[in-house]
Amino acid sequence: MHKSNLFTALLAISILPLFGFAQDKKDTPPANWYNLDYATDGIMGISTERAYNLLAGRKSSPVIVAVIDGGVDVEHEDLKKVVWTNKKDDNDNGKDDDGNGYIDDKYGWNFIGNANGENVNYDNLEVTRLIAKYEPKYISVLPSTPLSEAERREFVAYQKMVSDYTSKMDEAQFGDLNYGRLKQEVDNIVTKIGKTPKDITKEDLDQFSAENDRQKLALKVAKKEIDDDKSFEKFYEELKEAVEYYHNQVNYHLNKQYDPRPIVGDNYEDATERYYGNNDVKGPDADHGTHVAGIIGAQRNNNIGINGIADNVQIMAVRVVPNGDERDKDVANGIRYAVDNGAKIINMSFGKGYVYNKKAVDDAIKYAMEKDVLLVHAAGNDGKNIDITPNYPTKYYTDSLKAVTGEADAWITVGATAWKMDGDLLADFSNYGYKSVDIFAPGVAIHSTMPDNKYKDQQGTSMAAPVVSGLAAILRAYYPELTAKEVKDIILKSAVKVDQKVKVRQDGSNKKVYLDEISVSGGVANAYNAVVEANKYTLSKEK
Known part of the structure; x- marks a missing residue:
């Protein structure tokens, strides 16, 4: 699964357990x-x-x-x-x-x-697809339920999947809600400053007077993230990526009801099938x-x-x-x-x-x-x-x-x-x-x-x-x-x-x-x- 550069370097900050947009403030390397x-x-x-x-x-x-x-x-x-x-x-x-x-x-x-x-x-995460496959068979299984050795191994693996999936979904729902709220408040700040994200400076943020606690928090995050090497515009782009990432997690990656495979039209269970697809090597992303x-x-x-x-x-x-x-x-x-x-x-x-x-x-x-x-x-x-x-x-x-x-x-x-x-x-x-x-x-x-x-x-x-x-x-x-x-x-x-x-x-x-x-x-x-x-x-x- 693709993860943007934002998510490979998330650092927590105390006021927002899952938030943070950049690695430690370090000098940046040459582009080459x-x-x-x-x-x-x-x-x-x-x-x-x-x-x-x-x-x-x-x-x-x-x-x-x-x-x-x-x-x-x-x-x-x-x-x-x-x-x-x-x-x-x-x-x-x-x-x-x-x-x-x-x-x-x-x-x-x-x-x-x-x-x-x-x-x-x-598409889903693989863990989502596997749970969707095994859930009908194992969701009602009890410790006393008789299972073959192979089924017992499968059931133990399924239990681990469920635990992992639940943890991912909890984080995704938290992120979807809170990043969404953060972006909403940042958007309000952008609107009231009256400039595009490209033109907003740290001085604009310093002069901005927050109207409520959520806006104060959004302002604090924005100020923390921008410095001489990072513009408000870059912070805003990363914020949009964060919102999109968690939205996709909840709605696609971890959604057991979502299945895009029919689009391909292959017999998915036949791994020997080779000739399907198209020549669009660029695709949508x-x-x-x-x-x-x-x-x-x-x-x-x-x-x-x-x-x-x-x-x-x-x-x-x-x-x-x-x-x-x-x-x-x-x-x-x-x-x-x-x-x-x-x-x-x-x-x-x-x-x-x-x-x-x-x-x-x-x-x-x-x-x-x-x-x-x-x-x-x-x-x-x-x-x-x-x-x-x-x-x-x-x-x-x-x-x-x-x-x-x-x-x-x-x-x-x-x-x-x-x-x-x-x-x-x-x-x-x-x-x-x-x-x-x-x-x-x-x-x-x-x-x-x-x-x-x-x-x-x-x-x-x-x-x-x-x-x-x-x-x-x-x-x-x-x-x-x-x-x-x-x-x-x-x-x-x-x-x-x-x-x-x-x-x-x-x-x-x-x-x-x-x-x-x-x-x-x-x-x-x-x-x-x-x-x-x-x-x-x-x-x-x-x-």
């Missing part, structure tokens, strides 16, 4: 910080430019990177020249010219729409996927917008993620589509706490492994240890009893870091895990592309994963002889080890740990080091 170098710039980027200096004179081959996400604006000014085009089926003639089962899939495919051009926008695509490969050095990481990349858009939780059938089909159409790297900046058909996804991952494709997945934004609390999909294959039966060897799970080499290096929202998170990468205040030729800062492990996908694309472009597994090994081996403890949330309290205690590599991805390592690797293979 994730490409910078610590030794040269004092910023914990991945040393992209140093890597290209080392690659000078070396030829590269284009690499297709699939962005499996919520949609990509393929017409964006900084992306349109790096978008993958299926030249065998780009006629828009209503025919499947290349015979791959997907009609007019010029830029990729959308698995959450139908042949008439209608698209799913909102391409914010997240467009941002991700820009980090990977926005055209470099064109004096427009930003510099993506990879300089010889083709972005394939595969839409499977709604505003809500993605469905396993669509994820599996998205992976297979990307593999079959030439992607060598697949970026997956999505995840969820529950799984419906893990076998379908596991089988698709195995297929990608067989075809030498590297999968890069975001670790998730819950600040949790995903060795204990999984974020699906995972690199681990499991059986029907959830026992691990194997591991995808060309898979990288990415956590998020900030730009300073201090105790706050680990993003406070980032998931972690000694076994489950492979590496960390920049994921805070990342400036990238947005639909309709716009640009915006976003943060999350969703932003860290494409940093690593972009790095992987550099390696596969300049060292095409490397396998997906070798690219993964090089990226992990070349990570910058940090001799600095970082703060994490464990067992309900803040603790300080080293990165090698909460990840496989124990470090932050670095392009320069990776190129150095790739040179060593290829030389050793030639001997």
